[in-house]
Amino acid sequence: MIARRHIRLKVMQSLYSYFSNPSNEISISEKEMAKDIRSISELHIIIISFIIELHTYATDFLEENKTKYIPSKEDLNPNTKFLNNRIITALKEDEFLNKKVSRISSIWRKNDLDIIRKVFVEMYKSQQYSDYLNNKKDDFNHDKKFVQIMLNEYILDNDIFHFILQEKSIFWTDDLPFVSMFLKGQINNMKENNNNSLVTDVFKNNDDKKFAIDLFRKTINNADEFEQLIESKVKNWELERISKMDLLLIKMALTEVISFKEMPIKVSFNEYIEISKYYSTQNSKVFINGVLDKIVSQYTREGKVKKVGRGLV
16 A cells, blocks of 8 residues: 555654654564554545445435425435445445444544534535536446545545544544545546455555564664764764754665665655655755765765665665
């Protein structure tokens, strides 16, 4: 599910917590990191559960309209195109998925925010919903496009939705863009009459899982050596004046350069410089790039940078 950049972010968050508390134990922090990464799969299911809950509420909503004191013709004979949406029907028919959904979908019901009703009513009154119902197209791809509209316009951009997720986990705010993009890709790739489940492992493969653990452990193990090197390369700055995030990102990048022989240096540089744009100061990317360049140049001269494969240095 998650890409290498997302893995780096999760390791970064765990390392930041570890280095911020001197009493932390590596083994305990590593278990917490593993738990946090596993929760990404839960977030994936929770977003899907919102789609399903919205669809279930739509059925109740339309039935309730029929019981109005003076129901309109539309109330008595509603357009059921949304109820028959093929994408959502496929999600509901996925038994493995629904076992997981049933365990966590209460997150949307067990609060006083009434989010399912509010989101559906907003969508129900929208021009996009009306256009979808009245469009003569009625096929799998047309249903797929509307589910994407639901996600983009009414779910993922909803303030109450974000609030509920933050109450569940403070890290899900950072995870949401990655998981949302992944889920939208899954929905876009769905085929009619294909019963493949959307449930997936958080790591794409064992290599990615090993990458996360090794990056965490080796950054900690090499932290003191890296701090001395960083201090020697920023003579006009005391180590205490460097932001904790910049220091951490440099350590992680150096860990990749030294310890991950198949990882191109340029990739490691670019990844942490890019992460710094979102998690550190405006000038961090220039500072981090400069320090990394000096240290890696020294390591290269000393023969400490050993890469396997062409074009990795």
